[in-house]
Amino acid sequence: MQKPSLPKGTRDFGPMQMARRTFILDTIKDTFQLFGYQQIETPAMENLSTLTGKYGDEGDQLLFKVLNSGDFLKDVNASDLEKGSSSVLSKVSEKGLRYDLTVPFARYVVMNRNELTFPFKRFQIQPVWRADRPQKGRYREFYQCDADVVGTDSLVCEAEIVLMIRRVFEKLGLRDYSIKINNRKILTGISEAIGESGKEGPLCVAIDKLDKIGWEKVKEELTQRGFGNESLEKLAPLVALQSDLNGKFEFLKHFLRDSEMGLKGVKELEETFEILKQMGENLDHIDFDIMLARGLTYYTGAIFEVKVHHVSIGSVSGGGRYDNLTGVFGLSGVSGVGFSFGVDRLYDVMDELNLFPKETHTSTRLLLTYFDQQGFQYALGLLNQFRDAGIKTEIFPNQAKIQKQFDFANKKGIPFVGVCGEEEINSQQIAVKNMNSGEQTKLTIPEAVQKLT
Known part of the structure; x- marks a missing residue:
């Protein structure tokens, strides 16, 4: 393999x-x-005639050339091989990957x-x-x-x-x-x-x-x-x-x-x-x-x-x-x-320099968790309420022990967990746990939305 x-x-x-x-x-x-x-955007590939001669001799050597499709050697003969790579190149490759964005931009300006x-x-x-x-x-x-x-x-x-x-x-x-x-x-x-x-x-x-x-x-x-x-x-x-x-x-x-x-x-x-x-x-x-x-x-x-x-x-x-x-x-x-x-x-x-903000590490702000099938169904009904409020929310997809769901949130860097247990279902609330401090508060759904936005 x-x-x-x-x-x-x-x-x-x-x-x-x-x-x-x-x-x-x-x-x-x-x-x-x-x-x-x-x-604007331009294609990844440009004609080699567009790219060559714009970056100096050293720059031209660093261009990635793209072989012509099909039998790219069909036009190459023995005399081309004797003359060297420059003679062969024009017959096997007409395109190259862009070396920078400035030359393609100049080409774009002229064409438009x-x-x-x-x-x-x-x-x-x-x-x-x-x-x-x-x-x-x-x-x-x-x-x-x-x-x-x-x-x-x-x-x-x-x-x-x-x-x-x-x-x-x-x-x-x-x-x-x-x-x-x-x-x-x-x-x-x-x-x-x-x-x-x-x-x-x-x-x-x-x-x-x-x-x-x-x-x-x-x-x-x-x-x-x-x-x-x-x-x-x-x-x-x-x-x-x-x-x-x-x-x-x-x-x-x-x-x-x-x-x-x-x-x-x-x-x-x-x-x-x-x-x-x-x-x-x-x-x-x-x-x-x-x-x-x-x-x-x-x-x-x-x-x-x-x-x-x-x-x-x-x-x-x-x-x-x-x-x-x-x-x-x-x-x-x-x-x-x-x-x-x-x-x-x-x-x-x-x-x-360790300058990245911690909040860039994850896109999810809230993970909805549950203890059983009833809690799972309750959490499903809350998903869109949090998402409609602009809160990046996901639900743990498989029924598992609550600790495993918490471990998932920690590993993924999700800062808040919403616990959907029997008490929360009966009172139509949710327990919001701060995964950093460990503090857990039982809130109505509007209160939870306000806390998380």
Whole structure:
């Protein structure tokens, strides 16, 4: 007999995990809707032509490809095999599982542009798939919660992203975290300032790994990518820079003095922070990180990454502005900005910090119990009265000793038990027992409803 198993990097979610995940998802969804975002969904599969070339070379390698149905090798010949996997792939696979929600969203915008009202604010909560090496906090199947605005280049959108992140974290009980912010234009300016104009792509891919592998390893990678020693010496002071917000701005204005693009990025960040102040907000939890890069190639402006301190998990949220993501699908000049929460990583962080409310562990508030067939029938007649009042109620389905029914309630975390005995039937009442305190009170049905709501 074959032993059942799961593909690596995927997981089952039991009732407790689902209750906790729902708590996170509902908090995020409520925040997105509060800020005026509308929900959409896109298919799990996209055409590979939609996905490839949007995430950089490393991202393309992590795409899950779906084999064509039927005889998927029918168009492959010996010469294709000699040319290698890239030649074979186009003939055996036309579709892939989505890598993120942003590129499918861009495709959606282009296909539905005549029906949408711009600026268009959408949110999307769906799973994505990446053929990554599974490890703690990194899965091959995981949920993303995206919020994007397209059709405007207003920096109010960047400011509101900060506000949404802070609101979600407050509701989830997360207090010790940093919202790292930078601007891709600044990174373009840095590549120009160190004498490596046009190499901002490889620069971003390399320095995006600073937190993981350190400066020495990043230098080795940059050298392999063709960056000279003089360029690395010019870059080093930026990597080592320790200063407050104003100090970083002043340093960059001097460092990027000959880069029009770089200075534009500095100005955009300054304006974003000023908008937050005009909205009556402070800059708590904001960390202007000059070396924040984010590896995805479609970002062109502000970029975000959120990390919770003193936990073993990496970033839990990230995003940025993209000026022309829809251009590859035939709709140019549509600027957008968005970000995503990693639900699975947020779950792991909250679990590590023991932040989940106890009431998320079960959906049932009241279990109706009984001693005999007469009590069972009486309890059946009460079920809808409690449910109609909005109280999540269930009945123990099999006749069993009352202690077994109590044990069931305890194991399932049900806080109240309604006992339907002979006295309760005769008086048309119910004995409500608090399973935490052990206190038991005989009440009329309206009184019990009032107590439990």
